[in-house]
Amino acid sequence: MTKQEALYQYLLQLGDNALIQSHRLSEWCSKGPILEEDLALTNIALDYIGRAQNLLHYAGEVEGKGQSADQLAYRRPEHQYYNNLIAEMPKGDFAFTIAKQLLISTYELLLYTELCHSKDETLAGIAGKAIKEVRYHWTHSRDWCYRLGKGTVLSNELLQQAVNDLWMYTGEQFEMGAEEELMLKEVIGCDNKALQNKWLEMVETVLSDSNIKIPTATYNQSGGRKGIHTENMGHILSEMQYLQRAYPEAIW
Amino acid sequence: MxxxxxxxxxxxxxxxxxxxxxxxxxxxxxxxxxxxxxxxxxxxxxxxxxxxxxxxxxxxxxxxxxxxxxxxxxxxxxxxxVFAPAWTTDWMSETTKEKLIRFGIAAPVHSSCSNWLSPKNVEVKCPKCESTDTKLISQFGSTACKALYSCNHCHEPFDYFKCH
Missing domain, CATH: 3.30.300.130 (Fe-S cluster assembly (FSCA))
Structure with a gap:
């Protein structure tokens, strides 16, 4: 694997995580529990789609075959998407989305802080912008964990169930593939493994402050980074890619 | 040319x-x-x-x-x-902030990079009645750059330009 191939793959992983997260959050549009939350979740979705656009645009430039961000987002088949499985989990109920956002944005907080120091100037620039947005995403999910966890018996139960259900998909975020090892060596990427302890500490603090128990199960399901997805991915893509498949090159 | x-x-x-x-x-x-x-x-x-x-x-x-x-x-x-250096609300001059306030948007009150985790003593002034007795309704408002506040004194809702 050349440095260029590894960087392309690395950018696709980062971009796909943002793209799929954005899609899932935008499913809340007009379905939020209250108007303010409808706006909040779709605002976060907007931040994610912006990040996906920047990362995929840059991936296209790195690949050098003239693929645009849109082509990368809407024309690839399922096994060529490299997002973590946790991103493609259905939006579920509000507690499920909040738990998902906490587990993902805590990771992104640590990841993008590191990527701000990337030797790749474009990636560092995108990270410099993204980290400011991630801070707002993280505080949003943290504050809702407090409210749901310490709210009613039902809201606590729903949040606990969501954390339990999502837990086995969190480990994948810290895996290191061949392209990530190479990016780490080149001081472009970040050492995911080194983020895990800090992640666990931060997540445990928020959850225990929310009266939520940390799951003890240790089984981890992964595969997304290698293009092996859950059954959810096909459903996402059939909806997301429909227009571009039916009407290639369609623009506003 | x-x-x-x-x-x-x-x-x-x-x-x-x-x-x-x-x-x-x-x-x-x-x-x-x-x-x-x-x-x-x-x-x-x-x-x-x-x-x-x-x-x-x-x-x-x-x-x-x-x-x-x-x-x-x-x-x-x-x-x-151009992404780097990342845009920040710190680049807004005092004159620019004054214009925002006159337009009805509370201007960012502290530096973007400091204390994001626990912003203390952040007093967001109501752009209409200038009261500092205001409350945060939602960190995410009508556009990506704004949060939604409400004034406890004049009871008007207003936009706050978030620190970034």
Whole structure:
């Protein structure tokens, strides 16, 4: 694997995580529990789609075959998407989305802080912008964990169930593939493994402050980074890619 | 050729007049989005820094820049997005903040990079009655750059330009 191939793959992983997260959050549009939350979740979705656009645009430039961000987002088949499985989990109920956002944005907080120091100037620039947005995403999910966890018996139960259900998909975020090892060596990427302890500490603090128990199960399901997805991915893509498949090159 | 008929400063002055489409009382120069103009034999390159990664106004601003230049007889212009250094609300001058307040948007009150985890003593003043007795309704408001507040004194809801 050349440095260029590894960087392309690395950018696709980062971009796909943002793209799929954005899609899932935008499913809340007009379905939020209250108007303010409808706006909040779709605002976060907007931040994610912006990040996906920047990362995929840059991936296209790195690949050098003239693929645009849109082509990368809407024309690839399922096994060529490299997002973590946790991103493609259905939006579920509000507690499920909040738990998902906490587990993902805590990771992104640590990841993008590191990527701000990337030797790749474009990636560092995108990270410099993204980290400011991630801070707002993280505080949003943290504050809702407090409210749901310490709210009613039902809201606590729903949040606990969501954390339990999502837990086995969190480990994948810290895996290191061949392209990530190479990016780490080149001081472009970040050492995911080194983020895990800090992640666990931060997540445990928020959850225990929310009266939520940390799951003890240790089984981890992964595969997304290698293009092996859950059954959810096909459903996402059939909806997301429909227009571009039916009407290639369609623009506003 | 652009290079022979215009100076960099002249083009910057021309573009400094362009208003932010979402906050039409401030210009893109006052917001700190307009970063530089590079003149070369190929034409004119405008360096622009997005406020937010997905700010929908960026497309409109790009069009405004190109049409302003076209009116001045400059056809071979292009807009390039520059991400680093990342845009920050710290670039807003006090005059710009005053304009925001007069427009009804509370201006960012502390530095973007410090204390994000536990912002203490943040007093967001109501742009209508100037009371500091206000409360945060939602960190995410009508646009990506704003939070939603409400004034406990005059009971008006208002937008707050988030620190970034």
């Amino acid at each position: 652009v290079k022979e008929s215009y100076l960099r400063e002249e083009i910057l002055a021309l573009l400094s007049e362009i208003k932010d489409p979402e906050i039409p009382v401030v210009t893109i120069e006052e917001m700190g989005m307009l970063r530089d103009v590079i003149l070369s034999d190929k034409g004119c390159e405008i360096l622009l820094t997005p406020t937010y990664t997905a700010c929908p106004a960026m497309g409109i601003i790009e069009q405004d820049i190109l049409s302003t230049l076209k009116e001045a007889g400059i056809d071979n212009a292009k807009v390039t997005m």
